[in-house]
Amino acid sequence: MSSFAVDAMLGKLALWLRLTGHDTFYRADVDDDELLRVASSQKRILLTSDANLHRHVVESGIRGMLVRGGVDDAVADVFIEFGITPTIDPTKSRCSKCNGELIQLDGTEKERIRNFVHKKTYDYYDKFWLCKDCQSVFFQGGYWRNIQEYMKRIEELMRERRDT
Numbered sequence: 001m002s003s004f005a006v007d008a009m010l011g012k013l014a015l016w017l018r019l020t021g022h023d024t025f026y027r028a029d030v031d032d033d034e035l036l037r038v039a040s041s042q043k044r045i046l047l048t049s050d051a052n053l054h055r056h057v058v059e060s061g062i063r064g065m066l067v068r069g070g071v072d073d074a075v076a077d078v079f080i081e082f083g084i085t086p087t088i089d090p091t092k093s094r095c096s097k098c099n100g101e102l103i104q105l106d107g108t109e110k111e112r113i114r115n116f117v118h119k120k121t122y123d124y125y126d127k128f129w130l131c132k133d134c135q136s137v138f139f140q141g142g143y144w145r146n147i148q149e150y151m152k153r154i155e156e157l158m159r160e161r162r163d164t
């Protein structure tokens, strides 16, 4: 599976790459030099919407892609280019906040996060995911449906692009 380094302008794209399970370097305060260094030393694909930076990427022999358009177009184009399926399996997702790996907690294991979430949430959900690095806790709350609807939208966009 490809790993990515994403420029500071493309936070939403970074989020969708992490949710689909891709190791994705993203920091809102990263500068171009650091991004190039990370992509080069960690063999990451560098995604940017900055034509100037993209030129440096090409000149440096780094694999990259110039991303254009709004978020939806960017996500659809990148998914097509790198063969990414627009489905989200939370057992494979990376932490949306820090890119850390998630541990799935089932049944009695959820005891570990009892103090990290509201009691109602704790009682209602059976499965939780805990980030190994930043200790964020995830569960399939109301936003889960939004996530799935967004992936359907991307799937449609990808189909339209393939058909034209």
Ligand SMILES: [Zn+2]
Binding pocket: 095, 096, 097, 098, 099, 100, 131, 132, 133, 134, 135, 136
């Ligand atoms: Zn995390």
